[in-house]
Amino acid sequence: MATADQVKALIRCHAAGDDARFYAIAMQVAAQAARSGHSKFAQELRELVDQVKAKASAIESVRGQKPVPLAQPRGELAGLLTVAYPKTRLVDMALTAPLRARLDRVLVEQRQRDRIRAHGFVPMRKLLLIGPPGTGKTMTGAALAGELGIPLFTIRLDGLITKYMGETAAKLRLVFDAILSTRGVYLFDEFDALGSERGSKNDVGEIRRVLNSFLQFLEQDESDSLVIGATNHVQLLDRALFRRFDAVVEYTLPTVEIAIRVMKARLSLLDTSGIDWACAAKASEGLSHAEITHACEQAAKNAILEQSAAVRESELVCALEERRGSHA
Numbered sequence: 001m002a003t004a005d006q007v008k009a010l011i012r013c014h015a016a017g018d019d020a021r022f023y024a025i026a027m028q029v030a031a032q033a034a035r036s037g038h039s040k041f042a043q044e045l046r047e048l049v050d051q052v053k054a055k056a057s058a059i060e061s062v063r064g065q066k067p068v069p070l071a072q073p074r075g076e077l078a079g080l081l082t083v084a085y086p087k088t089r090l091v092d093m094a095l096t097a098p099l100r101a102r103l104d105r106v107l108v109e110q111r112q113r114d115r116i117r118a119h120g121f122v123p124m125r126k127l128l129l130i131g132p133p134g135t136g137k138t139m140t141g142a143a144l145a146g147e148l149g150i151p152l153f154t155i156r157l158d159g160l161i162t163k164y165m166g167e168t169a170a171k172l173r174l175v176f177d178a179i180l181s182t183r184g185v186y187l188f189d190e191f192d193a194l195g196s197e198r199g200s201k202n203d204v205g206e207i208r209r210v211l212n213s214f215l216q217f218l219e220q221d222e223s224d225s226l227v228i229g230a231t232n233h234v235q236l237l238d239r240a241l242f243r244r245f246d247a248v249v250e251y252t253l254p255t256v257e258i259a260i261r262v263m264k265a266r267l268s269l270l271d272t273s274g275i276d277w278a279c280a281a282k283a284s285e286g287l288s289h290a291e292i293t294h295a296c297e298q299a300a301k302n303a304i305l306e307q308s309a310a311v312r313e314s315e316l317v318c319a320l321e322e323r324r325g326s327h328a
């Protein structure tokens with residue numbers, strides 16, 4: 001039977017979340033019980049520990065929260081990709097219900113990808129995010145990586161094209177090799193650089209070639225990574241690109257409700273009891289999530305510099321209007 005010390009140690013391990021030690025002590029108790037002739041109790045205890053351990057490990061792998069070894073792009077890849085390990089979650093974003101549902105669906109399919117594949121289907125993993133600047137496309141890449149506990153690799157295509165003029169297709173191959181070998185969220189930001197016909201006449205030929213190789217790589221890619229293209233200029237994109245993605249997800253400027261959520265979240269550490277949110281939302285009309293966030297930060301800093309814990313509505317409205325003024 002368990003000694004008083006063992007019971008106390010079990011409680012301490014439980015409080016500290018030290019599962020490994022908790023199971024070890026439980027097994028010690030089982031061994032002692034067996035030695036003292038309580039073999040039925042010992043057997044039951046061992047089985048119980050095995051069951052609980054198996055359940056905990058299944059939950060961990062479904063959540064995809066097993067620690068991912070730190071991946072750091074090396075050699076040539078280092079100039080093409082930047083890596084981050086975001087802690088961002090979808091709850092950190094103010095999202096409309098339909099957008100949230102679409103992103104949740106991506107996560108569900110990712111978390112259950114083995115089951116989906118076992119039945120001969122392919123989980124959703126190639127996403128094209130479209131919409132105006134500052135509406136959360138990049139943040140979505142970070143949130144999906146944060147939710148799945150995998151690294152976020154960012155590839156700036158415009159940089160890739162200008163920096164490696166003439167050899168971009170070969171560089172893209174390196175990126176797609178990485179996509180296959182290291183599971184992560186791969187975000188091709190400023191994606192329109194591939195679909196657009198901007199730049200000098202010489203660039204156009206190069207961009208076409210790169211676009212074609214990109215489409216080929218994307219089509220052949222059967223990895224476990226998420227490949228995300230994000231663009232502010234959907235009208236510039238070649239329609240051929242759309243078909244290669246599993247889903248096209250649209251981002252828009254915030255509704256009144258979403259604007260209020262963005263402001264409340266950004267100012268949550270300060271006293272906002274004096275703010276009429278409907279009035280602040282009116283002043284934020286036409287602004288993106290990013291611009292509203294910046295205006296909140298400005299109003300918050302003003303309050304801090306004035307040694308006040310409260311953000312005044314007039315300060316916030318003024319900061320929002322200043323941002324709107326810079327649109328004109």
Ligand SMILES: Nc1ncnc2c1ncn2[C@@H]1O[C@H](COP(=O)(O)OP(=O)(O)OP(=O)(O)O)[C@@H](O)[C@H]1O
Nearest residue numbers: 093094095133134135136137138139232289290293
């Ligand atoms: N849905 C959102 N909820 C909360 N904050 C947001 C949201 N969208 C954007 N933001 C804020 O705006 C910042 C910039 O957003 P983000 O870079 O994701 O926009 P984007 O659509 O990728 O813009 P760009 O095309 O200019 O890169 C974020 O870091 C965050 O502070």
